[in-house]
Amino acid sequence: MSATRVCALSELAQDEPLRVEVDGKPIALVRDSNDEVHAIGDTCTHGDISLSEGFVEGDTLECWAHGSAFSLRTGKPLNLPAYEPVPVYAVQIDGDDVLIDINVKKED
Numbered sequence: 001m002s003a004t005r006v007c008a009l010s011e012l013a014q015d016e017p018l019r020v021e022v023d024g025k026p027i028a029l030v031r032d033s034n035d036e037v038h039a040i041g042d043t044c045t046h047g048d049i050s051l052s053e054g055f056v057e058g059d060t061l062e063c064w065a066h067g068s069a070f071s072l073r074t075g076k077p078l079n080l081p082a083y084e085p086v087p088v089y090a091v092q093i094d095g096d097d098v099l100i101d102i103n104v105k106k107e108d
Contacts, residue, residue: 003092003099010096012037017061019052022102027089028052029098030061030072037093038072039100041086045077051086 006020012031019042020027026042028051042051044063051070055062060069060078068082075088092099 003101003104005097005099006039007098008096009037009093009098012098015056017052017054017056019050020100022100025102026050026052027100027102028054028061029091030056032056032059032072037091037098039089039091040070040072040075041088043086044068044070044082045084045086046082 004022012018012029014031015033018029020029027039028042030038044051046066046068049063049065051061051063054064059072061072062069066081069078070086075085077083087105089100089102090104
């Protein structure tokens with residue numbers, strides 16, 4: 001399997017999550033204040049809530065429903081009630097294209 005184009009880099013507003021799907025897997029894309037693009041699993045591990053509807057603060061994405069914040073770099077929750085991490089995927093930027101390979105997990 002290879003990387004899949006999910007959107008144009010120009011479509012990603014800074015600190016505003018965007019929900020995309022790759023082979024049926026929901027993914028939250030975030031372009032942080034350092035202009036880095038992160039791809040993490042879009043479903044909060046505490047409940048069936050879309051993280052892309054949450055809030056970006058620094059290098060975290062906070063679930064709007066119960067307040068668990070997830071690291072954009074590791075997927076680990078930084079506070080309760082969530083205690084399980086979400087997957088984090090490596091992102092490639094090719095020109096203005098944002099690509100994700102859901103079979104390649106980003107390493108810590």
